[in-house]
Amino acid sequence: MRIVKMLVLLLVVSLLFSTSTFAKSGNAKESLVSLGDSIPYGYNLTKNDNASTSKYAFPYLIGDDGDVRVRNLSEPGWKTEQMLSSLQSDQKFRQAVRHADYITLNIGNNDLLQALEVAQFKSGGDPVKFVDFLQEEITDSNLFGNIGEIIIETRTLTDAPIVIYNVYNPFQLDDPLHLIGSQVLPGINTQFTTIATYFNAQYGDVVLADAYLAFGQEQAKYVIPGDIHPTIEGQIKLAEIGLDALNLY
Template sequence: MKKLIYILIVALLASSLASPSVFAKSDNAKESLVAVGDSIPFGLNLGQTNQNPAKTSYPYIIGKLADLRVRNLGVSGWQSAQLLEALKTDQKYRQAIIHSDYVAVTIGNNDLLAILREAAAESSGNQVLFQQLLGIKLNQSDVFANIEQIISEIRTLTDSPILLYNVYNPFQLTDPLHYVADYILPTINLSFTAFAFTNEDIFLADAYTAFGNQQALYVLPGDIHPTNAGQAKLAESGLNALGL
């Protein structure tokens, strides 16, 4: 009889260990936000050394306000091709996405800035030529194809909601480039809107509208990166987009 009871106990223990609920995430465990992209989620120039992501960058603000664990994988200077490559080949990125509950994506800004600078350099102050070159280079760029592939790659790893940020105007009102950016960004940002509307569970954070013409408040002087107030505004846009 004792042997039979022992066998039953062992069988029950084995059954409970095999149950998926034993390994499921605790109901009390926090959900996670994984942020990928460039220097904007990183929070460049908000810390003393720029060696680690700034704790005042928008992913951490979202995490604090929505009670989420945050993994900030933003890398300063990255263009869309670099993020795409990381998502395809870097196990750190892939595993982070697999275990995410939300994914924030901010990318394309450096691609577009490079195009803008190339057109400005090649046009040598000729505004007509500048506009022509800008249009040609934007049409030839693979930034939007890369972003589409980034979204597809994330979707192979997780069905978590994706928070996709569009591009704000980084130039102060005193900079002539502010008005160039205001001319081209609404059209560029239509592509980000299309990504959100044509893919399931992608939520657009409208950084462009959020910043408007308040660069003096939201963009660091002599820089193109958000101030602490700018990061808070990006976080607000993200939380509103996700409904958190």
């Protein structure tokens, strides 16, 4: 009789726990917060309408496929310094991150574009000087130091998994800048990999989404002609590699 009572008690306890879990999964979706620039914003996906984020941007595509709510806090033109400042002082950002279940981070593209422009101007067309000036400008921008601080600040607010996107080559194959991108971006993206590896070891749940590899040499398909932003197909590809990274969790 005592054994029967114990079995009944265990059954009741298990039902209580299963009911609680079901209620949570049934009534509340998990959330994904997107931190970034014009790429996750979905800039230029809809002609003449960049007043708000695009539903075709990769964070929303991840949300649709993964059945999670999306809070897209991306801002066109932002560099790493602006993102870090907002995470440190803007309560809208801090609250969103604090309640996130997943985070995507796509930032640094504008830091690199500015460094590229300055290096082109300073080098006067000399390819050797260009590379030297580019490295100098990237160092002065504190791009990777800022990304590290962004991750550290994020980890003070949440232990949610963070997916960091590296940089795809935004230039079409017939653009002279495509070759330059192919020469310098692998080294730059190695630093993104190093950051993801280091902070994953420090905090856990920090993983890289390799946009450079995903886009490869298919800029005609994935990048808007005469632009540097992804096409809808490009956004789908970014969503796919983000989902692959998040599927680890």
